[in-house]
Amino acid sequence: MQKLAFGVFLAMGVTNLLAVQAGLMQTLGLPWLVALLLAVPVFYLRYVGSVAGILGAVVGWHWSLPAAVVLFAWPAILYALLRGGSELLTLAAPRRAA
Numbered sequence: 001m002q003k004l005a006f007g008v009f010l011a012m013g014v015t016n017l018l019a020v021q022a023g024l025m026q027t028l029g030l031p032w033l034v035a036l037l038l039a040v041p042v043f044y045l046r047y048v049g050s051v052a053g054i055l056g057a058v059v060g061w062h063w064s065l066p067a068a069v070v071l072f073a074w075p076a077i078l079y080a081l082l083r084g085g086s087e088l089l090t091l092a093a094p095r096r097a098a
Helices: 002-028 032-043 046-060 064-094
Strands: none
Touching: 002 032, 002 046, 002 064, 032 046, 046 064
């Protein structure tokens, strides 16, 4: 299971880096190597990298905004759904008298 999770997050990281690079190439007209070198520090920042990846997918790859958000935010969306479901189950569980 750890290898699967590592593979998924590695693939997501590479995809995010390439999306940031594509966005920089399309927006600023940079050569691919310069865009890649600029994309690495931007990609490294947690939320900035995710937003830059979403914008890069929309601008550079011509994706729709919802598709790009789902691609880069699915771990947070999945966590929120699981956490919310767990909280609902906790609230719905019968309580014992003390």
